[in-house]
Amino acid sequence: MPSPGRSQRIAEWARSWNAGLTRYLRRRLPGRIDPEDLAQEVYVRLLRVEQLEQIKEPQAYLYRVASNVAAEWRMRAVNAKPHSDAELDNLVTTATPDSLLDDVQFTAQLDAALQAMTPMVRAVVYLKLREDMSHEEIASHLGITTRMVRRYLTTGYAHLRERIELD
DSSP states (O other): OOOOOHHHHHEEEEEEEEHHHHHHHHHSSOOTTTTTHHHHHHHHHHHTEEEGGGOHHHHHHHHHHHHHHHHHHHHHHHHOOOHHHHHHHHHHOOOHHHHHHHHHHHHHHHHHHHHHOOOHHHHHHHHHHHHOOOOOHHHHTTTOHHHHHHHHHHHHHHHHHOOOOOO
């Protein structure tokens, strides 16, 4: 378990440099990877560093760790094997009437849950889930802050959990 002093130091770094770190990661990653998630990975790795107090240039060190995290994610993306046509055809042929009915029921539940949300919450959830937009892109598109995007997503996800029955 990290010491409270170390946690406070990393929290201080996050407050000071997170916006720049997120921009740095966004420029180095494919669009489908959320830079906020990778920034969190950077901070988790910093919590594991044994002698954090000996780092003379903490911001440079933070960016070096971020560079390594981004490189690892890019390598994983390169090594990810896409599905072959035969595998995809097999998935289609394994669809049963029951699974098709489940899909229809799930879609109906999702549509009903989305319709019950306020328009702004529905818009934010839609842009995140269907359009795969980042928090910043959603904020810019809707003319709100990223903090409000996070709040609307939290509300929307809670609403979806309440309304959608999963087996």
